[in-house]
Amino acid sequence: MDITPDSGLEEFRSEVVEFLDTAPTPEILEAGRKTTSVFAPFEQVMAWHRILHTRGWSAPDWPEEYGGPGWSVEQRYIFATEYQKRGLPPLLPNGLKMVGPLLMELGSPEQKDRYLPGILSGEDYWTQGYSEPAAGSDLASLSCSAVADGDDYILNGSKIWTTYAHHANRMFMLVRTSNEGPKQAGITFLLLDRMDYPGMEVRPIIGLDGAPEQCEVFFTDVRVPQSGRVGAENDGWAVSKQLLKHERGGGAQSPMLRHRLDVVREAAAQTPSAFGGFLADDAAFQRDLGELEAEVSSLEHFEKLAISGHPMVKDRAYPSLNKILSTELTQRISTLMTDVVGLDALPDQRDALSVGSDTEPLGDDLSLIAMPYYLNSRATTIYAGTNEVQRDLIARTQRP
Amino acid sequence: MDFTYTEEQEQLRSSLVSALRRNYTLAQRQDIVASKDGWSPAVWEQLTELGLTAIPFSEEVGGLDGSIVDLVAVAEIFGAHLVAEPWIPSTVLAGGVLAAFPDLPEARSLLEQIAAGEAIGALAHEEGRGTPDPALITMEAERTGEGYTLTGEKRMVLHGAAADIVLVTARLDGELALFIVDGTAPAATKFTTIDGRPAAHLRFEATSAKLIASEAEARVREALNRAIIVLAAETVGAMGALLEQTVEYAHTRQQFGSPIGAFQVIAHRMADMKLAYAKSRATLLHTTAVAEAGQPSAHDIAVLKTQVGRLGRSVGEAAIQIHGGVGMTDELPIGHLHKRILTIDALLGSAEYHARALGAPRAAKVDGSAGDERQPSTTEKELFHADI
Ligand SMILES: Cc1cc2nc3c(=O)[nH]c(=O)nc-3n(C[C@H](O)[C@H](O)[C@H](O)COP(=O)(O)OP(=O)(O)OC[C@H]3O[C@@H](n4cnc5c(N)ncnc54)[C@H](O)[C@@H]3O)c2cc1C
Numbered sequence: 001m002d003i004t005p006d007s008g009l010e011e012f013r014s015e016v017v018e019f020l021d022t023a024p025t026p027e028i029l030e031a032g033r034k035t036t037s038v039f040a041p042f043e044q045v046m047a048w049h050r051i052l053h054t055r056g057w058s059a060p061d062w063p064e065e066y067g068g069p070g071w072s073v074e075q076r077y078i079f080a081t082e083y084q085k086r087g088l089p090p091l092l093p094n095g096l097k098m099v100g101p102l103l104m105e106l107g108s109p110e111q112k113d114r115y116l117p118g119i120l121s122g123e124d125y126w127t128q129g130y131s132e133p134a135a136g137s138d139l140a141s142l143s144c145s146a147v148a149d150g151d152d153y154i155l156n157g158s159k160i161w162t163t164y165a166h167h168a169n170r171m172f173m174l175v176r177t178s179n180e181g182p183k184q185a186g187i188t189f190l191l192l193d194r195m196d197y198p199g200m201e202v203r204p205i206i207g208l209d210g211a212p213e214q215c216e217v218f219f220t221d222v223r224v225p226q227s228g229r230v231g232a233e234n235d236g237w238a239v240s241k242q243l244l245k246h247e248r249g250g251g252a253q254s255p256m257l258r259h260r261l262d263v264v265r266e267a268a269a270q271t272p273s274a275f276g277g278f279l280a281d282d283a284a285f286q287r288d289l290g291e292l293e294a295e296v297s298s299l300e301h302f303e304k305l306a307i308s309g310h311p312m313v314k315d316r317a318y319p320s321l322n323k324i325l326s327t328e329l330t331q332r333i334s335t336l337m338t339d340v341v342g343l344d345a346l347p348d349q350r351d352a353l354s355v356g357s358d359t360e361p362l363g364d365d366l367s368l369i370a371m372p373y374y375l376n377s378r379a380t381t382i383y384a385g386t387n388e389v390q391r392d393l394i395a396r397t398q399r400p
Numbered sequence: 401m402d403f404t405y406t407e408e409q410e411q412l413r414s415s416l417v418s419a420l421r422r423n424y425t426l427a428q429r430q431d432i433v434a435s436k437d438g439w440s441p442a443v444w445e446q447l448t449e450l451g452l453t454a455i456p457f458s459e460e461v462g463g464l465d466g467s468i469v470d471l472v473a474v475a476e477i478f479g480a481h482l483v484a485e486p487w488i489p490s491t492v493l494a495g496g497v498l499a500a501f502p503d504l505p506e507a508r509s510l511l512e513q514i515a516a517g518e519a520i521g522a523l524a525h526e527e528g529r530g531t532p533d534p535a536l537i538t539m540e541a542e543r544t545g546e547g548y549t550l551t552g553e554k555r556m557v558l559h560g561a562a563a564d565i566v567l568v569t570a571r572l573d574g575e576l577a578l579f580i581v582d583g584t585a586p587a588a589t590k591f592t593t594i595d596g597r598p599a600a601h602l603r604f605e606a607t608s609a610k611l612i613a614s615e616a617e618a619r620v621r622e623a624l625n626r627a628i629i630v631l632a633a634e635t636v637g638a639m640g641a642l643l644e645q646t647v648e649y650a651h652t653r654q655q656f657g658s659p660i661g662a663f664q665v666i667a668h669r670m671a672d673m674k675l676a677y678a679k680s681r682a683t684l685l686h687t688t689a690v691a692e693a694g695q696p697s698a699h700d701i702a703v704l705k706t707q708v709g710r711l712g713r714s715v716g717e718a719a720i721q722i723h724g725g726v727g728m729t730d731e732l733p734i735g736h737l738h739k740r741i742l743t744i745d746a747l748l749g750s751a752e753y754h755a756r757a758l759g760a761p762r763a764a765k766v767d768g769s770a771g772d773e774r775q776p777s778t779t780e781k782e783l784f785h786a787d788i
Binding site: 131134136137138141160161205206207208210214272274275282284338339342343344345346347348349362371375378379381382383386387388391 | 526528530531533536555589593594599654655656663666717721724725728729735738743750753756
């Protein structure tokens with residue numbers, strides 16, 4: 001991969017810069033500044049998704065036949081970097097990075113025709129219904145049941161931690177279709193084309209940062225068409241494993257983390273240190289920042305190898321490595337952010353944080369987001385398979 | 401002198417715990433925090449009846465003549481139960497600073513009201529990004545014909561918008577002095593801290609104030625050091641609750657057919673939580689004992705604040721991780737306990753600040769105070785030869 005200034009990509013870069021500098025509305029920019037999660041504020045990020053789609057740029061990683069822009073690896077990297085530099089809200093991953101690629105691989109022609117366009121355009125939001133109250137890390141023990149009845153399944157049970165289910169119009173989920181044999185062998189992968197089936201109820205859960213991001217979804221005799229099944233009945237475990245690879249390994253995190261670190265670096269230049277001068281001149285702070293700078297750089301290098309198709313990506317441990325590296329770094333950066341903000345991180349500013357709010361923030365942008373970002377980042381080592389479980393998976397690949 | 405609580409203290413603690421378990425469950429507490437004022441006068445009255453607002457003050461002002469150990473014994477429990485009533489701002493901070501001036505009649509009459517729980521005090525001290533060292537206070541006081549005025553901003557004043565008695569630290573002729581705001585309170589920007597305490601930024605615009613004490617730095621510093629010990633006790637209490645609740649959860653929550661506490665990585669993480677708790681509590685009890693015998697050194701205080709900030713954070717983070725998804729919700733105490741620890745860490749100098757102070761060359765005095773030498777202070781020497 002070569003993205004040096006003389007690699008002939010400067011024209012591409014200016015095209016990207018020109019668009020990203022002019023297309024986002026003030027609300028979208030505000031949503032970007034107020035993003036304290038991997039899940040940006042819903043309404044604005046979906047509006048931004050639709051704007052990007054009109055330019056043909058909503059899915060840089062998708063193959064051209066499904067509506068991707070047909071960019072080279074270098075072009076994608078440049079796009080991601082310029083995107084993050086501007087602090088734009090990251091598009092929601094469930095459709096673009098999870099169920100979309102999965103359908104390209106395993107969906108029926110009808111399913112592809114029916115669902116891929118809505119994912120690409122940002123008309124649809126898909127929530128992920130995997131986890132259940134008793135089945136988290138041990139996902140295969142899930143019990144939400146689907147019983148065949150004519151052309152339909154009848155669903156009973158519940159799902160939990162479904163991100164943005166209260167905004168979603170579609171859901172992909174795992175259901176139990178058999179209790180025979182090993183528990184992995186009775187699971188089916190199902191697409192729901194609506195969230196308002198009779199008997200379905202969505203209840204938001206308030207998180208540590210005070211925001212409703214996850215939900216619980218209850219199913220009582222919910223009748224859904226069997227045509228939403230991906231793969232064969234009872235073959236859902238294999239299907240979901242395919243998708244998990246996209247969830248854990250998908251997309252470069254380093255441009256976003258670099259942006260966050262740059263914000264911290266700039267803030268430190270204005271922040272007085274209790275030892276006199278500014279935090280930026282403080283040797284202890286410099287060392288903390290320096291270490292994170294090195295870590296972000298390594299992640300950047302790791303991700304560049306990955307997107308350029310280096311053999312390292314073929315390593316079975318790759319998705320887990322990627323997940324741990326980026327999430328633990330996210331947490332460390334968020335911690336440094338709260339350190340820099342200091343006392344100003346303490347006021348609960350939930351009201352000011354919602355996009356379009358007329359509550360004045362008590363300080364600058366960084367003090368508004370530092371604490372919710374830190375708190376929300378605690379979840380990065382829990383979702384998409386906890387980091388304990390990822391370390392187990394890495395260890396398993398190392399057995400002789 | 402020993403490091404255990406007396407029978408009386410234990411009794412008080414257990415009656416406090418049972419009262420809080422009954423009347424201050426997380427759900428009840430969250431309702432209180434979400435109410436208009438953010439605290440409950442009814443709960444406050446109960447605390448007052450138990451004598452908790454009177455503990456550290458002399459009998460002369462209606463106090464109980466209690467010690468720092470009594471305060472610590474109570475604060476551990478308040479931390480574990482996330483009490484949001486203004487005990488820290490009124491009894492510990494404002495009361496603590498006033499009690500440092502027993503010779504002033506003015507301070508005595510204010511203390512009477514604070515000890516009786518009738519008036520609620522607040523200490524407006526922190527500025528900018530924090531003033532771990534009182535020498536950093538920059539707010540200037542001006543002499544006027546009749547008295548004094550204050551101009552500038554105090555930040556993160558716990559209970560600042562609703563206090564009856566607002567004490568303010570400011571510079572008078574270059575020296576740290578203590579004032580009380582006269583009459584109407586200064587303009588307040590109210591907010592709730594992430595751990596559910598009502599607080600405010602206070603803006604002073606030639607606000608008239610009464611001088612309580614000039615050249616007050618040494619005594620204010622001592623009072624703040626004692627307040628740091630009580631705050632640290634709240635953190636240690638919160639750490640204990642996090643440890644207990646996490647261990648219990650890990651032995652109930654089943655995944656892959658066994659309790660998650662049976663997985664070695666989880667078991668070891670809980671062992672680390674216990675190590676962190678043991679270190680922090682030992683440091684707390686030591687510092688408390690030193691404070692009871694005399695004045696803790698700047699070194700003692702910095703060690704304590706560093707440890708509870710740093711180790712407290714690690715315990716809270718581990719508790720959330722071990723709880724998995726439910727650890728991320730507003731419904732469990734876990735996240736709230738962690739937020740209390742984070743709040744206390746940022747007050748009066750973070751762990752990061754205090755650790756740097758400890759690592760600074762000995763010659764370069766961090767805070768200009770005495771007793772920061774490498775050798776143990778006399779009181780410490782005495783302590784170690786006492787009946788430990
Ligand atoms: C913010 C957030 C968003 C989420 N979004 C979604 C979503 O959109 N859709 C969805 O389906 N799910 C979602 N999840 C659920 C997430 O995938 C689960 O929380 C996760 O799999 C962990 O499961 P659990 O919460 O039940 O924790 P548990 O599985 O109960 O784990 C508790 C603790 O035990 C440890 N542990 C468990 N098993 C082992 C083991 N074998 N060895 C060592 N340690 C172990 C874990 O690492 C963890 O520390 C989300 C979760 C969060 C927090």
